[in-house]
Amino acid sequence: MKIAVPVNDKFMESGVCQSFGRAPYFLIYDIKSKESDFLENSAAISRGGAGIKAAQLVADRKINALLAPRCGENAAEIIKAANIKLFKTIGDSISDNIAAFVDEKLPLLEDIHAGFHNHG
Secondary structure (H helix, E strand, O other): OEEEEEEOOOOOOOOEOOOOOOOOEEEEEEOOOOOEEEEEOHHHHOOOOHHHHHHHHHHOOOOOEEEEOOOEHHHHHHHHHOOOEEEEOOOOOHHHHHHHHHOOOOOEOOOOEOOOOOOO
């Protein structure tokens, strides 16, 4: 099972990014093999539609679950259409969130906001 997490930098101690669409990177983590890969978020510098582009980037990686503090409605629609489960992170520790996910202690992210359209 693969998960994705928006992160601030390309190392495990960097922290979960509070912005999904404008996160500099996504951690792609395989729960079984414990292998991690950092994917640069090319959508982060987009003038608009960053969440939609980021969601498509994640969906293209065949992810099973996305762990994020929040998500806009347009991005969430793409995530859900790709059959990716969306979970709400707790705090900003990447390893704590992975552990909570493995232990089935992360709640589903159900509070989807309207997005921050044109707010770069």
